[in-house]
Amino acid sequence: MDEAGRPVGRRVVLGMLGLGAVGVVVGASVQDGVNRAVAPVAPLGDLLPAAGGFRFYSVVPSVRRRSAAEHRITVGGLVERPRAFAMADLARLPQTRITRDFQCVTGWRVPDVAWSGVALPDLLDAVGASARARAVLFRSFDGVYTESLTLEQARRRDVLVATGMRDGPVSHDHGGPARLLVAPMYGYKSLKWLGGIEVVDRVVPGYWEERGYDVDAWVGRSNGRDDRPT
Numbered sequence: 001m002d003e004a005g006r007p008v009g010r011r012v013v014l015g016m017l018g019l020g021a022v023g024v025v026v027g028a029s030v031q032d033g034v035n036r037a038v039a040p041v042a043p044l045g046d047l048l049p050a051a052g053g054f055r056f057y058s059v060v061p062s063v064r065r066r067s068a069a070e071h072r073i074t075v076g077g078l079v080e081r082p083r084a085f086a087m088a089d090l091a092r093l094p095q096t097r098i099t100r101d102f103q104c105v106t107g108w109r110v111p112d113v114a115w116s117g118v119a120l121p122d123l124l125d126a127v128g129a130s131a132r133a134r135a136v137l138f139r140s141f142d143g144v145y146t147e148s149l150t151l152e153q154a155r156r157r158d159v160l161v162a163t164g165m166r167d168g169p170v171s172h173d174h175g176g177p178a179r180l181l182v183a184p185m186y187g188y189k190s191l192k193w194l195g196g197i198e199v200v201d202r203v204v205p206g207y208w209e210e211r212g213y214d215v216d217a218w219v220g221r222s223n224g225r226d227d228r229p230t
């Protein structure tokens, strides 16, 4: 945190990109308390080449590539059948497609992004969550980033282990071979370079949540209140 208590992580990333801290304030009316925590972050889209409207984010300078052939996602913790899923194993589970706007708390949004993969409830059914399960913890193979969801959130059909995006595989820069897509929440919930899933008995705050962001990151809501215009 800096002296004002604001998260500095993204400015560090900007610094590593040689862009420096631009300090543009995102309009306070745009979102909610989550947004206030990130107001000092520059709108990268003005500075980086557009990747179909996305900015590529990583809290570490580089992430080792994993091929689809070598990649495994371990699923363990409070489950009946812990298992490592190869990409081919994921492809054999029921496939779910979903098209949604993708929105980062810093203010950029990409309309109508098509994703495909395994709905998290289908993956959880494949391993069998134990009676003590209350939450799910996700780990990135970048070695740093984590996220978590309550079990109820993790059982939504619009939460995917995404292996496809816009009719191709999820690229390395977008967090492939497989990333999380938490469609109803801000982008930071959608952990990239998914390497491990652990079913746990309580919510463990993730990387940005340790740095002041809300664990419940519903787009358009604040403290459970739905602020979306009707």
Ligand SMILES: Nc1nc2c(c(=O)[nH]1)N[C@H]1C(S)=C(S)[C@@H](COP(=O)(O)O)O[C@H]1N2
Pocket: 054, 055, 056, 057, 058, 059, 060, 103, 104, 105, 140, 142, 145, 173, 174, 175, 186, 187, 188, 189, 190, 191, 192, 193
């Ligand atoms: N491992 C990892 N996952 C991550 C991030 C990150 O820095 N590292 N950034 C998050 C944030 S804040 C957003 S908005 C999206 C951005 O996804 P993109 O890089 O595919 O555009 O990824 C999320 N998942």
Ligand SMILES: [Mo]
Pocket: 057, 103, 104, 105, 106, 186, 187, 188
């Ligand atoms: Mo984000």
